[in-house]
Amino acid sequence: MTTFTFDKLVIFGVGLIGGSLARALRERDGAARGGRIVGVGRSRASAQRARELGIVDDVAGLDDDAELSAALAGADLVLLAAPVAQTQSLLERIVPFLDAETIVTDAGSTKSDVVAAARSALGARIAQFVPGHPIAGRESSGVEAALPDLYVGRNVVLCPLPENRPDDVARIEAMWRATGALLSAMSHEQHDQVFASVSHLPHLLSFALVERILSAPDAALKFSFAAGGFRDFTRIAASSPEMWRDVCLANRDALVDELDGYTAVLARLRAAIVAGDGATLEAVFARSREARSEWQERGGRAPK
C-alpha cells in the first residue's frame, strides 16, 4: 500500500462517516501522512467535540465567513458528510471560498440527486466535485461512534463525472484506499439503481411490514408472537426516519421502479398461492435460497 499524502482535509459534518475517515487517515499504520484535518459543523460547537476527541485539529463554524474562508484556504480535499438533502446549500455556502485546486467529494447514499445539486451549486466548477459513497453501517451515529477501521473491507463507490480530471478521481480513490476500503466506480444512475434494489427497497419493505402489523386491531397480540424471523426482517426498521425519508425522495425514480418490479413478483407469488401452485412457490423459494446462500458464502462482498 502506498502512503496517501495530503496537506489539508476539510470535513463538513464530523459524525460517524467523516470522523471515521479522519481517524483512519490518522491512526492506520502507514496509511496516510497528512497535514491538518479541519472539522466544520452547522455550528462551531458541533465540530468542537471532534477536536476534544483528537479526531480533528481545527474546527470552523459554517455560519462564520472568516472561519469558513480560513478553513478552506489551501485545502487539497473536502469531504461532505452531512445529510444528502443539505448538499446543495452546503456547496453554495462553500463555493465562494473554494480554491481552484481543491477536490470536493461526498459520502451521500444517493448520487443522482447529489450530482444535480452539485451541478446547480458549482456551475462551471463542477469538475472539482467527485461524487462518492462509502457503504458503511449506520446503526450508530455521531463522532463518538467513529472508528479508524470502519472502512476496512467495505465498499466505496465513486461515480466520476465526465468533467472530472482523472488525477482528481485517482486522489479520492487513494484517500479511501488508505482507509482499507475496496473501491469501485459506476455511473450515478447505475449507483442509484443498484442501491434502490439492495438497500433502499429493503428498508421501505421493512418499515411497511411494521406499519401493516400496527394497522391491525390485534397488533399487540401479533407483536407478542413475533419471533426470530420478524426480528431479522425488521432490524432495519429501526433506522432513522429522517434519513430514510430523504433517501426515498432523493432516489425516487429508481426506488419506484424497484418497488413496481417487486410488487410484480408479489403478484406472481399471490397467484401461485391462490392457485395452489406449489411447484412455482417451491421453485422461487429454492432459487432465492440458493442465490442468498451463494452471496453469504462469498462473504457478502463485491467479487474482486
Added chain:
Amino acid sequence: MTTFTFDKLVIFGVGLIGGSLARALRERDGAARGGRIVGVGRSRASAQRARELGIVDDVAGLDDDAELSAALAGADLVLLAAPVAQTQSLLERIVPFLDAETIVTDAGSTKSDVVAAARSALGARIAQFVPGHPIAGRESSGVEAALPDLYVGRNVVLCPLPENRPDDVARIEAMWRATGALLSAMSHEQHDQVFASVSHLPHLLSFALVERILSAPDAALKFSFAAGGFRDFTRIAASSPEMWRDVCLANRDALVDELDGYTAVLARLRAAIVAGDGATLEAVFARSREARSEWQERGGRAPK
C-alpha cells in the same frame, strides 16, 4: 413448577422439535417423570438415530402394523412432529391403533389446515386431538440439533377445539410447561392470522426480494453491493423451500389477506414517494421504528 408425569409418549418424526421435547422431559431437572418415549419414523431407520443418541427408548416403523400397534398401546400422549402436509395421512395411519384415552397433539406451524385434516382423519374421535404450535427456531434441523433447553422461554400456542376435554388440554399444557415454554391459547383461525402476519408474510417478502434482484440483468452487480441491511432482511430466505411452500399453501387464506393488506401499505408509500410527500414517509417510518424498538425492548416476547 409441578413435575409432569407420563407413562408413554410416542413422537412421530423425531427431529429438532420432537427430539427437543423428549430431551427436555428427560433432562430438565425435576421437570418430568416419565415412562417410555417411543420414536416413530417413516422408516424404522430414521428413528433409530434418536435411540442411538439416547433420546428415545424405543423405535417403531410407520409402515409396520405390529410395531405401530405396540408403540401406541398404552400411550397416554402422542406428538405429531412431521411436516404439516403429512398430518392427515399420519392420523389415518394411527387411528386404528389409537387407545381411547390417548391424547394426540401436534407441532405444526399452521393450524386451520391441521384441524381440518384431523377432523377428516379422526372423525368422531376428534376430541382426542389438541392442536398445538411450539414457536422454536428452525435454522437447524434433525434430531442431532435437538436440545433440552430449546423451549425455555419460547411460546407454545395451543388451539383447543370445542370437543376437547379441559383435562386433556391441561395435560398438553403441563407437558409443554415442563419444557420451560410459555403457554398461550387462541382459536386456530386467530393463530393462522397472527402467524401469517408476523412469520409467513415476512418469509414470503424475503424470498420475493431475492427473486426480484435475480430477475435484473445486473443481478451480480447488485448482489456485490448488498450489505448489512440486505443480510438481515434476507436471512429468512435461507429457509427450507419445501417447508415454506407447504406453509404458504396450508395458510393460504390468511396469508393472502395479509399480503393484500401489505400491498396496500406499499401503494400508500409509493404514492407518498411519487408526490414528494416527505411528511407521510417520515410519519410511517417513525411509527414503525418506535413500535419495533418497543418490541425489542420487551425482549421480543409475549407480554405476561
